[in-house]
Amino acid sequence: MTELIVHQHWFLWMTLLPLGAAVATFLAPRQARWIGFTTALLLLLCALLAIAAAIISKAQTITAGNWSTPLGIELRADGLALVMLAITALVGFIVSCYALSYFPARGHHQSRTHYFWPLWLFLWGGCNALFISADLFNLYVTLELVTLASVALIALEGGKAALAAALRYLFIGLLGSLAYLLGVGILYATYATVDIALLGDMLSATRLNHAAMSLMVAGLVLKSALFPLHFWLPQAHAKAPAPVSAVLSALVIKCAYVILLRLWFEVFPALETIAVGHLLGLLGSLAIIWGSLMALRQERLKLLIAYSTVAQIGYLFLVFPLARSQTMAAAWVAGVLMMMAHACGKAAMFMVAGTIHHTAGSDRISRLAGAGGPIGVLVVVFTLAATTIIGLPPSGGFFAKWLFINAALVTGQWWYLPIILSGTLLAGAYIARVLGWAFLDVKRSSYPVIPWVMKWPPLVLSVIALLFGLIAFEPVQIALIGAPVSTGVLVELRP
Amino acid sequence: MSMALLYAGSGIILFSIGLHALLVRRHLLRKILAANIMGSGVFMVFIAMGARGDAGVADPVPQAMVLTGIVVSLCFTAVAIVLAVRINHLTGCTTLAIDEESAID
Numbered sequence: 211m212t213e214l215i216v217h218q219h220w221f222l223w224m225t226l227l228p229l230g231a232a233v234a235t236f237l238a239p240r241q242a243r244w245i246g247f248t249t250a251l252l253l254l255l256c257a258l259l260a261i262a263a264a265i266i267s268k269a270q271t272i273t274a275g276n277w278s279t280p281l282g283i284e285l286r287a288d289g290l291a292l293v294m295l296a297i298t299a300l301v302g303f304i305v306s307c308y309a310l311s312y313f314p315a316r317g318h319h320q321s322r323t324h325y326f327w328p329l330w331l332f333l334w335g336g337c338n339a340l341f342i343s344a345d346l347f348n349l350y351v352t353l354e355l356v357t358l359a360s361v362a363l364i365a366l367e368g369g370k371a372a373l374a375a376a377l378r379y380l381f382i383g384l385l386g387s388l389a390y391l392l393g394v395g396i397l398y399a400t401y402a403t404v405d406i407a408l409l410g411d412m413l414s415a416t417r418l419n420h421a422a423m424s425l426m427v428a429g430l431v432l433k434s435a436l437f438p439l440h441f442w443l444p445q446a447h448a449k450a451p452a453p454v455s456a457v458l459s460a461l462v463i464k465c466a467y468v469i470l471l472r473l474w475f476e477v478f479p480a481l482e483t484i485a486v487g488h489l490l491g492l493l494g495s496l497a498i499i500w501g502s503l504m505a506l507r508q509e510r511l512k513l514l515i516a517y518s519t520v521a522q523i524g525y526l527f528l529v530f531p532l533a534r535s536q537t538m539a540a541a542w543v544a545g546v547l548m549m550m551a552h553a554c555g556k557a558a559m560f561m562v563a564g565t566i567h568h569t570a571g572s573d574r575i576s577r578l579a580g581a582g583g584p585i586g587v588l589v590v591v592f593t594l595a596a597t598t599i600i601g602l603p604p605s606g607g608f609f610a611k612w613l614f615i616n617a618a619l620v621t622g623q624w625w626y627l628p629i630i631l632s633g634t635l636l637a638g639a640y641i642a643r644v645l646g647w648a649f650l651d652v653k654r655s656s657y658p659v660i661p662w663v664m665k666w667p668p669l670v671l672s673v674i675a676l677l678f679g680l681i682a683f684e685p686v687q688i689a690l691i692g693a694p695v696s697t698g699v700l701v702e703l704r705p
Numbered sequence: 706m707s708m709a710l711l712y713a714g715s716g717i718i719l720f721s722i723g724l725h726a727l728l729v730r731r732h733l734l735r736k737i738l739a740a741n742i743m744g745s746g747v748f749m750v751f752i753a754m755g756a757r758g759d760a761g762v763a764d765p766v767p768q769a770m771v772l773t774g775i776v777v778s779l780c781f782t783a784v785a786i787v788l789a790v791r792i793n794h795l796t797g798c799t800t801l802a803i804d805e806e807s808a809i810d
Binding site: 281347351354358361362365369370373374376377378380381384385388391392395396398399402 | 713717720724727733736740743744746747750751754764766767770773774777780781784785788789791792795796801
C-alpha cells in the first residue's frame, strides 16, 4: 500500500486529470456537470495521496521525458506546491459543489453552464501545473493558461460591464506576463537556464540581474493586484458570477503570488533585495489601509468583498520586508498560512454573496436589512468566514498575523505593527457594517427557498477557515518539506 | 555579438513602444496591436539571446520558447478580438470607457 502511494506521481495526475476533463466537458456539454463533479472529487483524493506520498518520501521531482535539467523541464512537488495543490483541491471541490446548483442544467442560462465547466477545469489544471513547475518559462506558460481561463470566466455573464472587465483583465494580464517574460529572457541571456534551483545557485548581484528582477517583480505585482496596481481587481471580481469570483479571489491571485514567493526565496536571495523588500512592504501597508477604507465605503456586498481582497493581498506582501535571516522561516510560513486562510475565507464569502444576490435579488448591502432572520444561515456563514479575514483567533488569519507581528518585532520594524492592527480594526468595521444591516429589526416579507447545495458547502469552508488555526501545525509541517527557508519558526515574542 | 545586441536593443525599444501605446491609446484594436508589438519585442530579445555562445551555432532553446510564446500570444489576441467585437456590438463604442456607475446593474 505504501509502495503504491509513493511510486505514483499523484501531483502529475492533478494536472492531467482536470485538463482531460476540461476537454471532455467541452465535447459533451450535457454530461458536463457530473464529469466536473467527479473530477473535483478525484482531485481532492489525489491531493490527499500526494501529501501522503510527500510525508513518506519528502519532495518528489519528475524530469519530463528524462531530459536532464539545463535543457529539460522539471516538475517538483515540494511543500509549497503541496499545500497549494491541497488548498486548491479543497476550495475547488466546494466551489464545484456550489456551481452545480448555481449553474443549473436547464433554463435560459443553459449555455453558461456549458461554458463554465470546461473553463473552470482548465483554470484548475493551469493552477495545479503552475504550483508544480520548477522553471521560469513553464511558470510563464501556466500563468498564461490561468489568465486566459480567468478572462473567459469573467466574460461568462455576457453583459457589457462583464465583457469590459474581462478585456481590461486580459490587457493587465498580458502586460504583467510580458514584463515577467522579458525578465526571464534577460536571465536566460546570462545563465542559459531557466531552472529555478540552478539559477538560485548561479545568480550574482549584477546590474542586469537587478533589471531582470525589477521587470519580473513588477509584472507579478501587477498580476497579484498590489496597491496601486489593484485598480482592475474590484470590477473584475465583482462582475463575475459568484463561483468564478470565489475562484479568482481565492486561487488566481495566489498564482502570481506563489511565483513571486518562489523567485524571492529561491532565485533572488543572492541579490541585494532589502530596498525592494521595503518598497513591497510599503505598498502592502498602503494596500491594507486603502483596501479596507474602500471596503468600508462600498454599497454592494461583492464590491466590499473584492476591496477586502485588495487589503488582504497587502498582508501577503509584508513577507518580503519581514523575512530577514532569523525571521526568514516565520515570515515565509506566515505568508503561506495567510494564503491558505484567505483562500478558504474569501471563497466562502463570495459564495454567500452569490446566494444572497440570488435570494434577495440584489447585492446592495442595504437590501440585507433584516435578513438575519429569514436567511440567517447565510449571515452566519458570512460571519464565520469573516473571522479569518478580520484575524480573530482561532482562525488561520489570526496565526498569520501573529507571525507577522512577531517577525516585525524581532527585526525591529515596529511600524508594521500599527498597520496590521489598524487593518484588523478596519476589517472588523466593514464586516460589522454588513452584520449591522442584517440584524436590523425590520420585517422582511419573503425570500425564495435556497437549494441546499448553495447553503451548506460554503458553511463547510467557513468552518474550516474558522478552525484553521487549531490545525495549522500540520499544514505548516507539510509546507516546510523542501522549503527554501530553515525550518525553525520563531513563535515567541522577543523585542 | 554586436549584432545580437542590436537585436536585443531593438526588442526592448519595441517593448517600450508597445507598452506606451497599450497604456495611452484608447481604441481597443490599437491596444490589441500594442500588446502584440510588446510581445514581438520580447520574442526578439529571446531570439537575440540564441545568437550568443559558439560562433555559427544558435542556441535552440530560446527559439523553442519563442514558438510557445507565439502560440500564447495568438490565443490572447484571438480572445481579445472576440471580446472587443462583442463590446462593439453591445455598446457601439470601440473603447473601454464605459460609465462605471451605469454599468453596475
